[in-house]
Amino acid sequence: MSKNKKNLQNPRLAAIKALSEVLDDRRNLGDCEALSRLEDDRDKAFARNLTYGVLRWLGSLEWLAAKLLDKPLKKREVAVQRLVLLGLQQLWHDHTASHAAVNETAECARLLGKPWAVGLINAVLRRFQRERESLLGRMEQAGKQFAHPDWLLQKFKDDWPVQWQDIVEANNLQAPLWLRINRLKADETALRNRLETAGFEVSDHEFARDAIRISPAAAVTKIPGFEEGWLSVQDPAAQLARDLLAPQPGDRILDACAAPGGKTAHLLESCQGIELTVLDKQEQRIGQIMQNLDRLGLTAETITADASAPETWWTGKTFHKILLDAPCSATGVIRRHPEIKWLRNNGQVDAVVQTQANLLDALWPLLEPGGLLVYATCSILKCENSHQIHQFLKRRKDAVAEVPALECGVDSPEGRQILPGEAGMDGFFYAVLRKSF
Amino acid sequence: MTKLSILEFPDPRLTTVAADVESFDESLQKLVRDMTETMYAAKGIGLAATQVNVHKRLLVLDISENQDQPRVYINPQILSSSGEQEYEEGCLSVPGIYANVKRAENILIKAQDSDGIDFEEELEGLHAVCVQHEMDHLIGRLFVDYLSPLKKNMVKKKLEKQRKVAAKEAEEHLAI
Numbered sequence: 186m187s188k189n190k191k192n193l194q195n196p197r198l199a200a201i202k203a204l205s206e207v208l209d210d211r212r213n214l215g216d217c218e219a220l221s222r223l224e225d226d227r228d229k230a231f232a233r234n235l236t237y238g239v240l241r242w243l244g245s246l247e248w249l250a251a252k253l254l255d256k257p258l259k260k261r262e263v264a265v266q267r268l269v270l271l272g273l274q275q276l277w278h279d280h281t282a283s284h285a286a287v288n289e290t291a292e293c294a295r296l297l298g299k300p301w302a303v304g305l306i307n308a309v310l311r312r313f314q315r316e317r318e319s320l321l322g323r324m325e326q327a328g329k330q331f332a333h334p335d336w337l338l339q340k341f342k343d344d345w346p347v348q349w350q351d352i353v354e355a356n357n358l359q360a361p362l363w364l365r366i367n368r369l370k371a372d373e374t375a376l377r378n379r380l381e382t383a384g385f386e387v388s389d390h391e392f393a394r395d396a397i398r399i400s401p402a403a404a405v406t407k408i409p410g411f412e413e414g415w416l417s418v419q420d421p422a423a424q425l426a427r428d429l430l431a432p433q434p435g436d437r438i439l440d441a442c443a444a445p446g447g448k449t450a451h452l453l454e455s456c457q458g459i460e461l462t463v464l465d466k467q468e469q470r471i472g473q474i475m476q477n478l479d480r481l482g483l484t485a486e487t488i489t490a491d492a493s494a495p496e497t498w499w500t501g502k503t504f505h506k507i508l509l510d511a512p513c514s515a516t517g518v519i520r521r522h523p524e525i526k527w528l529r530n531n532g533q534v535d536a537v538v539q540t541q542a543n544l545l546d547a548l549w550p551l552l553e554p555g556g557l558l559v560y561a562t563c564s565i566l567k568c569e570n571s572h573q574i575h576q577f578l579k580r581r582k583d584a585v586a587e588v589p590a591l592e593c594g595v596d597s598p599e600g601r602q603i604l605p606g607e608a609g610m611d612g613f614f615y616a617v618l619r620k621s622f
Numbered sequence: 623m624t625k626l627s628i629l630e631f632p633d634p635r636l637t638t639v640a641a642d643v644e645s646f647d648e649s650l651q652k653l654v655r656d657m658t659e660t661m662y663a664a665k666g667i668g669l670a671a672t673q674v675n676v677h678k679r680l681l682v683l684d685i686s687e688n689q690d691q692p693r694v695y696i697n698p699q700i701l702s703s704s705g706e707q708e709y710e711e712g713c714l715s716v717p718g719i720y721a722n723v724k725r726a727e728n729i730l731i732k733a734q735d736s737d738g739i740d741f742e743e744e745l746e747g748l749h750a751v752c753v754q755h756e757m758d759h760l761i762g763r764l765f766v767d768y769l770s771p772l773k774k775n776m777v778k779k780k781l782e783k784q785r786k787v788a789a790k791e792a793e794e795h796l797a798i
Binding site for chain 1: 666668669705708709710752
């Protein structure tokens with residue numbers, strides 16, 4: 186027997202498959218095969234938005250589904266359950282015509298070989314349409330409108346008692362598309378002209394000097410100048426690492442956890458005369474960095490090694506500056522990667538905090554006296570950021586936290602926390618640590 | 623492993639009724655491996671021995687999304703069935719044609735594995751559709767046999783046309 190390939194081109198079925206790839210196989214949303222094999226661009230955009238939408242609102246959608254289903258679906262009927270979520274997401278947040286949303290979603294059950302579920306999905310979605318206002322009201326009363334898992338919501342409340350609602354709100358908004366201009370290759374005026382001619386609206390960032398925002402969002406390969414290396418996709422918050430490191434000719438700099446190489450490339454684009462050592466633990470990710478640098482017309486010495494084990498790779502030559510863009514919970518970039526909310530757990534956060542501490546301790550001796558270590562995470566949890574640095578400063582008496590020269594963020598004695606949404610940026614933490622003589 | 627060639631409708635050999643498998647020897651193991659490989663290579667989710675011109679009661683299938691859960695059913699029998707479902711079926715022996723077919727929603731089957739050990743399974747959804755579709759092959763029946771004579775004839779013509787186009791293309795390639 187063979188399956189009809191037309192099914193593969195059904196955007197709603199592709200979204201169901203993509204959800205499975207992300208939630209069951211732990212694949213990155215950007216790498217979902219189900220989405221990339223859609224041939225029609227409009228279908229692809231629709232399926233992608235649906236998948237993002239369901240992942241963004243998953244907790245709330247599950248709550249709604251539970252209220253709408255007479256009895257929970259069996260565990261093995263996960264595809265039917267996800268069809269219900271998909272239908273609810275469309276009715277709740279998408280501007281798809283409601284009638285089409287209900288029918289087409291229900292009909293997908295037939296294509297999945299589950300014709301018994303067609304009627305059920307139809308009934309559930311129509312009931313949502315009828316009881317929408319009261320259901321959404323009850324959801325708010327139950328505190329389920331935030332669409333964050335309880336453990337994470339609690340952490341946000343503990344860490345940011347004043348700002349947590351704003352954080353949650355920003356996490357549930359679609360992120361803007363920010364680019365970084367490669368000034369080695371691109372003339373800003375010429376690039377702007379090309380972008381505007383292609384129909385994009387272009388705007389500046391308040392203080393990230395190389396950042397421009399374009400709308401509407403588009404796939405990178407569709408952005409004029411991308412293939413030629415005129416630009417990269419990077420959030421302005423990540424672009425601030427360069428400002429804090431302020432590379433000067435002759436600087437010997439270590440980029441310790443470099444992949445995918447955005448900050449690496451930015452350093453090289455900004456200053457030609459630096460001696461940059463680029464490190465990452467995974468061979469495959471080093472390949473990714475090389476590819477990016479190649480596109481941008483840059484080169485650097487790359488090493489596949491574990492930064493927290495310098496004995497395996499360090500030549501003994503101290504660095505003037507170190508960028509430690511540490512592995513983290515990524516809780517600052519939830520708006521770009523909504524799946525983070527459902528794939529992470531408390532235990533993983535504890536583990537990554539330990540990894541960060543190990544990295545700080547291992548790399549500090551590689552810095553020459555007077556040198557600078559910039560510690561960065563795309564996390565907004567204090568245990569990974571200000572508390573982490575606080576502990577480090579207690580361990581290392583020769584480390585001093587300087588005030589980061591940034592025009593944004595929430596200040597603490599240890600560093601600066603940018604919260605998601607501030608000046609259109611991702612959530613990011615920076616600490617600038619100076620080694621005393 | 624060897625990739626086997628698949629008979630295509632209206633090949634009369636597809637109407638052969640298969641005989642029970644009696645010996646579970648190395649040649650049977652090889653047939654199972656070859657059929658599985660053939661199924662994967664053809665991007666199918668099920669294949670009956672009849673389709674590769676071996677008239678024994680066995681079928682292989684893999685309905686998993688990642689195509690990493692191959693199954694084999696030897697001498698399958700449906701013990702009971704209930705409900706009804708309609709699914710748009712396709713068949714490696716009727717390439718490019720898809721049609722809705724009504725089948726039982728749930729089936730209880732008894733079969734043997736490749737070592738000849740008996741097992742029973744309750745199946746539903748696509749898994750049940752696929753087993754019923756393949757078991758039809760073993761009694762010489764195709765899914766297009768469920769269509770009206772008029773529609774079945776249209777399928778036959780469409781396939782003939784497809785083959786002609788393919789043959790012409792092959793010829794043109796040779797000419798170049």
